[in-house]
Amino acid sequence: MIFANKVVFEIDAKIEDDGNDDPEDALSPTNIALNRVIDYAKRSDLTEKEFMIAISMAQKGLLQIDGEKVRFFREINQAHFAQYEMGYIDFKIRDQKYQNAKDSIQKFLSPPEKKMTPEEYEALTLENIRKDYHRFKADGKTLATPIFYELIKKDKGDRVKLVFVENFLKNYAPETAEGKLSADGTALPKLIKKDAYLEFQNEMIKNYIIYLKLHESSEEIWMQHWKRLNVKNETRKD
Secondary structure, eight states: OHHHHHHHHHHTOOOOOOSOOOTTOTTSHHHHHHHHHHHHHHHOSSOHHHHHHHHHHHHTTOOEETTEEOOOOSSOOHHHHHHHHHHHHHHHHHHHHHHHHHHHHHHHHSOOOOOOOHHHHHHHHHHHHHHHHHHHHHHSOOSOHHHHHHHHHHHHGGGOOHHHHHHHHHHOOSEEEESOOOTTSOSOOEEEEOOHHHHHHHHHHHHHHHHHTGGGSOHHHHHHHHHHHHHHHHHHHO
């Protein structure tokens, strides 16, 4: 009965008032209207919540059946209820198709990231090492820092001299200035904070390469060195 009252209230139903709308009278206009709602609800495929949504959508002109807009009526009429239900079911079907299409487009635009095979990972690693040969010759820097550092650490990590660490700590600056002070003093250099661990890795790689003069060798010798180091470390694992 609570649901039926909600429907009547939501529809703002037109109920004949003959002056004898006694709530205790089962045949009063209001009770007849409520019983019509209850009777239809028992046969409906919609939940109470869905039925209320269907009524609200019908009021707003959002329901269609085969492309035709479902009209909203204030009368408590089971034929009208059937129209609301059919329109809502049609809406759910169209909405599901839309969601499916949307999901398909999303999957197409954002395909799952392909996991690299060990062979692909090794090929990418070697390509980064090769590129850094030319980069180091040009400006004394490498981008594949983690790759080089791990190879060096596993091979020489237990033999890093204390003096190297001390010199690094003495010369390490946690910040560096980017840009210059403007003539009128309104623009100041931007302070860039540096990662101490990353800076230490880069310094070790740089010193290692310079000590072995790898940057002065050919690309082939450069690649052979790092490949040999990798094989050596892999053999140790076994």
